[in-house]
Amino acid sequence: AAIGRHALGVDAVLPDNEAGGRALAAHLMDLGHHRIAVAAGSAGLTTVADRLAGVTSALRQRGLRPADLTVVHGDFTRGGGRAATEQILNEHPETTAIIALNDAMAIGVLSTLRSRRVPVPARISVVGFDDVSVAADLAPSLTTIRLPMTEMGRTALTLALKPRSARPRRRATGHLLVVRDSTGPAPTT
Template sequence: MRSSRTTPRLADVANAAGVSIATASRAMAGATGVSEGVADRVRRTAEQLGYVANVHARSLAGGSSTTVGLVVHEIGDPYFSEIASGVLDLASGRGLTVQICHTGRDPESELRQIRSLVAHRVGALVIAGSGFVDASLEATARAELEQYAAAGGRVAVIGRHHLRADAVLPDNLEGARSVTSHLLGLGHTAIAVAAGSRTLTTVADRLAGVQAALGDAGLDPGAVPVVEAPFTRDGGRECASRILAEHPATTAILALNDDMAIGCLTQLRRDGVSVPGRVSVTGFDDVAVAGDLAPGLTTVRLPMAEMGRRALELALREPGKRPRRSPVGAELVVRDSTGPVGSFVVDATTGAVAAAGRRT
């Protein structure tokens, strides 16, 4: 019996032998917990398929690997830079080297990077950044990671829903609810959202928090415009321009990450729009520069470096019977980019702005 793949995987052996990947892995390694009859069947199947055991994924557990892999979406995004700093800090203390890969939020690129790191015999993998609402986009990566883990590799993820692994999970929903409630408390009801692609689970979760706060206040969540652009600084500039052009009565822009919020502030400054006098702006993450901006950015704080450390700690532990979960709280940080609704009037038709009591 031959697999249709050029290079058969352990998963192919397990499927052909009618056992789980974990059982196939133990059988190939000669480990205890597998009956001799089952072990013989697995080994015969592996021989028939031409499978050669790849033992490099066991190397960290055996003490022979000093390299771990870190997969991030955008290394230039301060969110991922700060997560990476936490991973690097812990790795340095453990005498480990970190190999970092960048995916650009592309599931195919992510899969290639995972395969590349495994091929380079890293002993553990940390995967940071949003997954995809459509679980099928991650199905192949999940299978690869399960095979890697079954062969002895260690895996932990940050902010992912569909990858079956130990996970550090920031509270995106409650964080977004809190920052939306802050804007509502300042009198803002003409709110627009600057969002990344709604195909990303992080965007979906944060939008759910925004909508929950609007619903709690008796407002129609569907009436709040959501403008999508790349989840980057350039995307934030694009969103700010579109919001002012398409929704001129907007008094607050709620950006779903700090990178977008910084882009919004840049574009508003270029357009001569006062923040927070004319438009308030909020972000999410509390990257290191958020407090140094002018004005300082109101945002939701996540302990990103700590999230990186926690994820690597999980990956370096002996695997549990079930994936472990490490929840991370989100804290509202109020700075100068938000204020009460200003004393101005916006003509909803022309977008013209005038002081209260006058019409342009």
């Protein structure tokens, strides 16, 4: 059994990545953000593709053009988030919100914004994905998507211990948008 979308032909637990991406983008647009950038991991990762598909779907639903979305691919790490943020700030200074496609990247985003003295969320709102254990303890605390990690592991183990089926079994998970201090209304300037 595996966790995530794949082409292995085995049982899988499918995280709610696309719906989570939609929820993050919708949350930011509800706050008035339209100049949104994405700090994304490697383009070849299905997790990145699915989360990004959710973000672009939400933009389309609100009448915005996904082609106008700034997406910077890099390592799915804190360092990747730092590098993506530097590029976003240098090339797209009008950005008012950054979606990091995992919390490690979001921590890098927040670090870079802090070092550049960019106030969060007054100037740029930041969101992550996964709800790692330190997300609530960051300053500001991180708005993120919570996936049921323990349940996902338990479900994968249960699938792995069952006798093989004729076709691979798929189990979807839920997600929860956890709103904290890193998001706020888009600046009016």
